[in-house]
Amino acid sequence: MTDTAPPPTTTGAQEEELHPIRLRVNGVLRTAEVPARRLLSDCLRHDLGLTGTHVGCEHGVCGACTVQVDGRPMRSCLMFAVSAQDHEITTVEGLERPDGTLHAVQRAFRECHGLQCGFCTPGFLNVIAAFLEENPKPSEEEARDAVAGNLCRCTGYQNIVKAVLRAAELRLEEQVDEDAPVEVDEVAR
Amino acid sequence: MTERMIGAPVPRTEDARLVTGRGHYLDDLGAGAYEVAFVRSPHAHARITSIDVEAALDTEGLVAVYLYEDLTGKVAEPLPLLIPHPALTHGRTAYPLAKDVVRHVGEAIVMVVATDRYRAEDACERITVEYEFLPPVVGIDKAAGGEHLVHADVPGNVAAHMVQEVGDAPAAIAAAPNRLELQLDIERSACMPMEGRGVLARWDEADASMRVYTSTQTSTGVRAAVAAKLELPLDRVEVITPDVGGGFGVKIVHPWPEEVLVPWAARLLGHEVKWTEDRREHFVSSAHERGQLQTVRVGFDDEGRVLGLDVEILHDNGAYTPYGIIVPIITSTQLLGPYKPGAYRVDFRSLYTNTVIVTPYRGAGRPQGVFAMERTMDAIADHLGRDRADVRAANFIQPHEMPYDHGLLFQDGRPLIYDSGDFPASLDKLKKLVGWDDFEVFRAQARAEGRRVGIGIGCYVEGTGVGPYEGGHVQVETSGKVNVATGLTSQGQGHQTAFAQVVADELGVPFEDVSVTTGDTRRFGYAVGTFASRAAVMSGNAIALAARKVREKALRIAGEALGADPGDLEIVDGVVRVKDDHSSAIPLGTVAVLSNPLRYAFDDASKAATQFGGNADPSRPPVAEDDEPGLEGRDFYSPPRATFANGMHAAIVETDPETAEIRVLRYCVIHDCGHLLNPLIVEGQVHGGVAQGVAGALYERMEYDENGQLLNASFMDFLMPYASEVPSVEIDHLETPSPLNPLGIKGAGEAGVIPGAAVLASAIEDAEGFPITRMPIQPSELFHLRRRHAAGEIPPLRRVRTAPEEFPTA
Structure with missing residues (x-):
C-alpha cells in the first residue's frame, strides 16, 4: 500500500494556479477560486453547491448539464468556469420566482409527467425555458425539434414534447394574468 | 367522501423536488469527500506484469493508491456469485481490483484516492502498467469455437449449459407436415441510465459504523454485501439510496467492485470517500446485454x-x-x-x-x-x-x-x-x-x-x-401524518406517489398526508430489490397489507374510545367515525396518541395518553400482552x-x-x-x-x-x-x-x-x-x-x- 500521509496538504510541487472568478448566478453575484481547467458544471455543482445541474456525459452530447448563459442554453460541461467570468448564469435552481412560484415549464413537466428519474430534467427545463422566450407558440414539430438535442432515457420523450406545448400555454396564461390587473387599473383611472 | 386514489392519474409527489433542482443524486452528496478514480485496463485480455506508481506519488492532492496486493481480508476475495445455479458449472467473478489477469477493457486495476476527481485522474495518468498480451476472445463465434480461453480453467468458454424439454420436440418436428429452420442474431446494447453508478461511504470510528450512499437498485443487497466484505455486524452498516438517475437493470448487480472498495478505503482513511462513474467508465466497466x-x-x-x-x-x-x-x-x-x-x-x-x-x-x-x-x-x-x-x-x-x-x-x-x-x-x-x-x-x-x-x-x-418477498411499514403519527417505508429502491418509477395512493385508499387518509421512503435500510431492513417489474406488485401489495393491519388496529382502539363496535366504524379523510353517526368520530392522529400509553406529555396531544390523563382500565396492563404501542403495522407480501x-x-x-x-x-x-x-x-x-x-x-x-x-x-x-x-x-x-x-x-x-x-x-x-x-x-x-x-x-x-x-x- 502506498498511503501518502498527511493527505490534503500541498506538496509544494505542481501546485495548480487558482483564478478568482465572478459570476452572476440566478441573479446573485458569486465568486470562486478555480483552476483554469475546472468545468463550469463542476464549479456550479461543487464550488457553488448548486447541484441541480447534472452531468450525464461530460462531452457535450446529452445536454443534462444545460444552463442558460445570458439567456441562451449552454452545456456547462463544455465551458470552463473561468470563461463564465462576468456572465449571467441561470441554473434550474433559478427558474422559479423568488416567491417560490414555479416556472411554467416546471409546472408543465409535473402536469404532463414529463420526467421519471429526473436526472436529465434540469437540462430540458433550461432548453425549453430559453426556447419559449424565442418561440412562445410552438407547433408540435417545433416543440419536438426544440428538445431534440437532449437525451432522456426514461420517458421516450412523449410527455416531454407534450410538456413543451403545455408550458407554452401556461406561460401565455401567466402573461395574460399579469397583464390583467394593469388593464383593470387603467380602466379605473 | 375521499376520492379513490388507486387507478387515478395522480401527478407525482417526487416532481416537486426534481423540477426545482432539489433532488439529491449520488454525486450531489458528500461535499468535501475524497474522490476516487481508477486505472482501468486498456486491453481486453492480458497478464499484468508490473505496475509502477512512483511517478504518481507527488501528484498534488493525492491521498492513496491501492493495488490488488493492498486489499485485505474478504475484500481481496473474488466478488460474490449472486445467483448460483446447478447449470452454471463454471461461474467466475472478478476481483475488486484485477489480480494478475485482466479480462476486458475497463476492468479496474488501480484505485486512486485524491482530494478531488481532477487530481485523482492526474495521478492515474502517471501510473504505468505493463502487460503481457493474451489472445482476446470476442464475439459468440470465437467463444463457441473455444480456440482461445477467457478463463484458463473453463473449457470451451462454457459457463453454463442448460436444457429444458416438454415433450419430444425433435420427434414432433420430424413428424410435422411443415418444417422451417431460422438462424437469428441479436446484438448487444446497454441500460445506459443518464446517471451512472456512484458510491459515497462514511465511516464513523467512534460508532464503529459505516454509512454508504449508493446509486443502486438494492440497498439491502449492498448492505449485506458490504457487511460481509468488511466483516462488520449488519447493524453497523446502513445503506441509503438517494435519488437515482435511472437504472434499467444495471444497478441491480451488487456489490460492484466500487461498492466494496469505496467503503473499505473510507474506513482505512478515516475520511469520506466518493466515486462517481463517468460516461466512458459506464460503457466499459458496468454491464451490457442482449447478445x-x-x-x-x-x-x-x-x-x-x-x-x-x-x-x-x-x-x-x-x-x-x-x-x-x-x-x-x-x-x-x-x-x-x-x-x-x-x-x-x-x-x-x-x-x-x-x-x-x-x-x-x-x-x-x-x-x-x-x-x-x-x-x-x-x-x-x-x-x-x-x-x-x-x-x-x-x-x-x-x-x-x-x-x-x-x-x-x-x-x-x-x-x-x-x-x-x-x-x-x-x-x-x-x-x-x-x-x-x-x-x-x-x-x-x-x-x-x-x-x-x-x-x-x-x-x-x-x-x-x-419473489421472494417485499415488506412495508405504515405508521400514523400523532399529527395524523402517515409515514410509509419499503425496502426496495426507486429509479424514477414514482413509488412515492403510487405507494401513497395505495395507503390513502387502504387506510382512508388524505393522499397529501402520506410520505413514502424507499431504499433506506434505516427505515426498512428486509427487502430484495427493484428489478423484474416487481416493485408495484411486491411492495405495493406489502404496503397494502401493512395498511390493512394499521386500519384494523385503528378501528379497535377507536371502537374502545367511542364505545362502538369496530365493525360499525369507517375511516374517511383521516377520521374514524361511526358509519351511521358521523358525529361520533375521532381523528386518526388521536387514535395514534391513544395507541401509545405515555408517562410524559410533550405536547397537548400527548397529554391524553399519560397515566393521569386518560380513563384507562386500571385492572389491565396499559399495553396488552398481544399488542404493541404505536399505531403502526408491518407486513410482507411473498407470492x-x-x-x-x-x-x-x-x-x-x-x-x-x-x-x-x-x-x-x-x-x-x-x-x-x-x-x-x-x-x-x-x-x-x-x-x-x-x-x-x-x-x-x-x-x-x-x-x-x-x-x-x-x-x-x-x-x-x-x-x-x-x-x-x-x-x-x-x-x-x-x-x-x-x-x-x-x-x-x-x-x-x-x-x-x-x-x-x-x-x-x-x-x-x-x-x-x-x-x-x-x-x-x-x-x-x-x-x-x-x-x-x-x-x-x-x-x-x-x-x-x-x-x-x-x-x-x-
Whole structure:
C-alpha cells in the first residue's frame, strides 16, 4: 500500500494556479477560486453547491448539464468556469420566482409527467425555458425539434414534447394574468 | 367522501423536488469527500506484469493508491456469485481490483484516492502498467469455437449449459407436415441510465459504523454485501439510496467492485470517500446485454399451429458471471410468449468473452426470446401464405385455459404458470388500433406515391413481480401524518406517489398526508430489490397489507374510545367515525396518541395518553400482552410465483427506396398489466420502454473490434435516440387482474421494450419483401441486405413470389 500521509496538504510541487472568478448566478453575484481547467458544471455543482445541474456525459452530447448563459442554453460541461467570468448564469435552481412560484415549464413537466428519474430534467427545463422566450407558440414539430438535442432515457420523450406545448400555454396564461390587473387599473383611472 | 386514489392519474409527489433542482443524486452528496478514480485496463485480455506508481506519488492532492496486493481480508476475495445455479458449472467473478489477469477493457486495476476527481485522474495518468498480451476472445463465434480461453480453467468458454424439454420436440418436428429452420442474431446494447453508478461511504470510528450512499437498485443487497466484505455486524452498516438517475437493470448487480472498495478505503482513511462513474467508465466497466445467436427449428400444421419447437441459444455473458445465468433462463422460458407449442426443447450455452459483463437490461433476455418466437411466427405465416395475426391467434393460449402451466421452470425457480390474460382480446384491440385489416389499402396508396411501407406485429408475455418477498411499514403519527417505508429502491418509477395512493385508499387518509421512503435500510431492513417489474406488485401489495393491519388496529382502539363496535366504524379523510353517526368520530392522529400509553406529555396531544390523563382500565396492563404501542403495522407480501403481464405491439415503417433510411410511422401498444395503480405512471413506463425497444432495433449496438476494444464508448458514437428518433406511441390498455395478489396488479416496468426488435424486424421485412434475421438494423445494413437480395443471395419472402406486383422490385 502506498498511503501518502498527511493527505490534503500541498506538496509544494505542481501546485495548480487558482483564478478568482465572478459570476452572476440566478441573479446573485458569486465568486470562486478555480483552476483554469475546472468545468463550469463542476464549479456550479461543487464550488457553488448548486447541484441541480447534472452531468450525464461530460462531452457535450446529452445536454443534462444545460444552463442558460445570458439567456441562451449552454452545456456547462463544455465551458470552463473561468470563461463564465462576468456572465449571467441561470441554473434550474433559478427558474422559479423568488416567491417560490414555479416556472411554467416546471409546472408543465409535473402536469404532463414529463420526467421519471429526473436526472436529465434540469437540462430540458433550461432548453425549453430559453426556447419559449424565442418561440412562445410552438407547433408540435417545433416543440419536438426544440428538445431534440437532449437525451432522456426514461420517458421516450412523449410527455416531454407534450410538456413543451403545455408550458407554452401556461406561460401565455401567466402573461395574460399579469397583464390583467394593469388593464383593470387603467380602466379605473 | 375521499376520492379513490388507486387507478387515478395522480401527478407525482417526487416532481416537486426534481423540477426545482432539489433532488439529491449520488454525486450531489458528500461535499468535501475524497474522490476516487481508477486505472482501468486498456486491453481486453492480458497478464499484468508490473505496475509502477512512483511517478504518481507527488501528484498534488493525492491521498492513496491501492493495488490488488493492498486489499485485505474478504475484500481481496473474488466478488460474490449472486445467483448460483446447478447449470452454471463454471461461474467466475472478478476481483475488486484485477489480480494478475485482466479480462476486458475497463476492468479496474488501480484505485486512486485524491482530494478531488481532477487530481485523482492526474495521478492515474502517471501510473504505468505493463502487460503481457493474451489472445482476446470476442464475439459468440470465437467463444463457441473455444480456440482461445477467457478463463484458463473453463473449457470451451462454457459457463453454463442448460436444457429444458416438454415433450419430444425433435420427434414432433420430424413428424410435422411443415418444417422451417431460422438462424437469428441479436446484438448487444446497454441500460445506459443518464446517471451512472456512484458510491459515497462514511465511516464513523467512534460508532464503529459505516454509512454508504449508493446509486443502486438494492440497498439491502449492498448492505449485506458490504457487511460481509468488511466483516462488520449488519447493524453497523446502513445503506441509503438517494435519488437515482435511472437504472434499467444495471444497478441491480451488487456489490460492484466500487461498492466494496469505496467503503473499505473510507474506513482505512478515516475520511469520506466518493466515486462517481463517468460516461466512458459506464460503457466499459458496468454491464451490457442482449447478445445472442439463436437457431430455431419448428414443425407446424397447415393452420400454422406449432407442433414442435426446438431452440438452441448461444448467449454471450461477457468476462464474468456475477449475476448468474438469469438472462438466458428468461430468454429460454419467456420465448414462449402467449403461445402453446406442442412440444418444446430449449438448449442454451452461456459463453465467456473478453468483453464487459452481461447482466439484465430492461426486458432481461425477453427481447431476444420474443425476437426468436415472433420471427418464427412470421416465417410460418409466410410459408403457409396466411395472415401473420391469424397464425399467432391459432397458437394462443385461450382465456379458459388459465392458469396455464408450461411445464418449465422459470427464473425464480418456480413453475412457469401463467396466472391470467386474454390474448385473443388483446390481438383484437391491437388490430383495431393499428388498422391491421386495412393496411393493404395504405400500402397500395403508398406504392402509388413511390413509397415503401410495411407493418409488423409482436406479442409477448412477461413474468413480473417475482419473489421472494417485499415488506412495508405504515405508521400514523400523532399529527395524523402517515409515514410509509419499503425496502426496495426507486429509479424514477414514482413509488412515492403510487405507494401513497395505495395507503390513502387502504387506510382512508388524505393522499397529501402520506410520505413514502424507499431504499433506506434505516427505515426498512428486509427487502430484495427493484428489478423484474416487481416493485408495484411486491411492495405495493406489502404496503397494502401493512395498511390493512394499521386500519384494523385503528378501528379497535377507536371502537374502545367511542364505545362502538369496530365493525360499525369507517375511516374517511383521516377520521374514524361511526358509519351511521358521523358525529361520533375521532381523528386518526388521536387514535395514534391513544395507541401509545405515555408517562410524559410533550405536547397537548400527548397529554391524553399519560397515566393521569386518560380513563384507562386500571385492572389491565396499559399495553396488552398481544399488542404493541404505536399505531403502526408491518407486513410482507411473498407470492407463490410470478404474475404474468402481456402485451402486443404493432408498427408501421417506411423504408426509403434509395437511402434505406427506416422511419417508424406508427407504433401501437396494447398493454395488460392488470389493474393500473396510476395510469400516468404506467403509460410513462410504456413510453420509455418503447423508446428503448426502438433504440435496440434501429440504433444501438456495442461495436467491439476483434481486439475487444469498444469503438463507440461515448454518447457521440453510441446512437442513443433523441426526440427526433422516437416515434409517437399510441397505447390502449386491457386490464386482466392477477388472481395472485390483493391488488390484482401485474408489473409494468419492462413491458414497453420487450417486443421492439421483433415488431420492427417484422415491419421492415414486410416492407422489403425478404427475411430480416439480424437486429439491430441500420440503414447501411439494410442497404447491403438489399444488394445481397438483388444478387439472389437472400431469397424473397414467399408472399412476394406469389404476389410480386404487391411488393417492390429490389
